[in-house]
Amino acid sequence: MENKDRFEKVYTQGKLNVTEILVDKETGVNYLFHISGYGAGLTPLLDREGKPVITPRLN
Structure with a gap:
């Protein structure tokens, strides 16, 4: 069975x-x-402007 976790803990x-x-x-x-x-x-x-911080996705 393939692991398809949607969230990754980065910190x-x-x-x-x-x-x-x-x-x-x-x-x-x-x-x-x-x-x-x-x-x-x-x-x-x-971020400072109140917009969500978005991490670029790697394919």
């Missing part, structure tokens, strides 16, 4: 309070994920 920091950056392999959009205790949040990572 991680911390053990109890974890911050990660995930890249959507289909769109290239970067997401910031943070978890602390029982709470967690996910949001698109934005």
Whole structure:
């Protein structure tokens, strides 16, 4: 069976309070994920102009 994970973890920091950056392999959009205790949040990572950070996809 082929592995078709859509998201790739490109950065991680911390053990109890974890911050990660995930890249959507289909769109290239970067997401910031943070978890602390029982709470967690996910949001698109934005540049200075408020536009989503997009990583170029490699074919």
